[in-house]
Amino acid sequence: MTRVVLVDDHTLVRHGIRTLLEIAEVEVVGEADDGQAGLEVVAATQPDVVLLDLRMPRYDGLWMLNTLQERGVEVPVLVLTTFDDDTLVLDALRAGARGYLLKDVTVDQLTRAVRTLADGGTLVAPSITSRMLRALRSRPxxxxxxxxxxxxxxxxxxxxxxxxxxxxxxxxxxxxxxxxxxxxxxxxxxxxxxxxxxxxxxxxxxxxxxxxx
The missing domain is CATH 1.10.10.10 (Winged helix-like DNA-binding domain superfamily/Winged helix DNA-binding domain)
Structure with missing residues (x-):
């Protein structure tokens, strides 16, 4: 069973995602409400994948991604957020995220993404892939x-x-x-x-x- 850590500052969102993932036989082994707590939970549980929100108070998702990189922690991170912003997508991928999905995905799409990352793959929401590639090509x-x-x-x-x-x-x-x-x-x-x-x-x-x- 794939083991996941949830990092999101909204308790209700975490509980909802946990319920949906566990129905799909994905085990949630830990939760955190900001990046600092997320680092501690990841170190304690050694998950297969981290589901990470970006906009959080105190220590946000980009801070956590950058800190994971600095510490050499190679856990696959799937960003799951409401923010459909090209710059934010690129910043997250540059900081080491292996996937980027919006919170309007279906349960099947989410569980498939989690398993793809756990198996060594990468995944970005199709709705933002073409815009992301254009932004990459336009940057100096x-x-x-x-x-x-x-x-x-x-x-x-x-x-x-x-x-x-x-x-x-x-x-x-x-x-x-x-x-x-x-x-x-x-x-x-x-x-x-x-x-x-x-x-x-x-x-x-x-x-x-x-x-x-």
């Missing part, structure tokens, strides 16, 4: 955003495109008829060549560099 490229990258092989490009679509290693292995361990090796090579810290960052860097068109 800096040395930090897009460092010189080593050329990717054709197979690595195939894998990267599927990573950008949110597929997990297992799904990529099926799509390309490869052993899952081989896919993991390709992903590792992609991260190294793009100087990326994780899959989401690799996709962002590839977009800045024009690798994904």
């Amino acid at each position: 490229t800096t040395a930090d955003d897009a460092p010189a990258a080593q050329p990717l092989t054709e197979r690595e490009l195939e894998v990267l495109r599927l990573v950008a679509e949110g597929l997990s290693n297992r799904e990529i292995s099926r799509a390309l008829c490869l052993v899952e361990g081989t896919v993991k090796n390709h992903v590792s090579a992609i991260l190294l060549k793009l100087a990326a810290r994780d899959r989401t960052n690799a996709v962002l860097r590839a977009l800045h560099l024009g690798i994904l068109g």
Whole structure:
């Protein structure tokens, strides 16, 4: 069973999400009402996925994402918020979020997203994907955003495109008829060549560099 931590400052929202997830056989192992408390719960429970709101008093979601990165905590974070804002989406992804959904999603969409992240994939709400990509392409490229990258092989490009679509290693292995361990090796090579810290960052860097068109 996938284990989840909920971080949201609204008690009623947390309880509602908990009930819906547990009906779908996703275990909620902890809750927190801000980023600071969220860090403590994550450290204590070691969840498979964190469901994180962005706008919270005191320590907000972006603060928690940045702190997780600084501490080297690699738990997949799925942002679940009411804010449909391109800049906020990009800031969250740059800070390490592996997914971004709005709170108007269905239970099936939410549970599928949770399991996708737990399985190593990424997922951004389709309603904001195209706008996000346009915003990425329109932003000025800096040395930090897009460092010189080593050329990717054709197979690595195939894998990267599927990573950008949110597929997990297992799904990529099926799509390309490869052993899952081989896919993991390709992903590792992609991260190294793009100087990326994780899959989401690799996709962002590839977009800045024009690798994904």
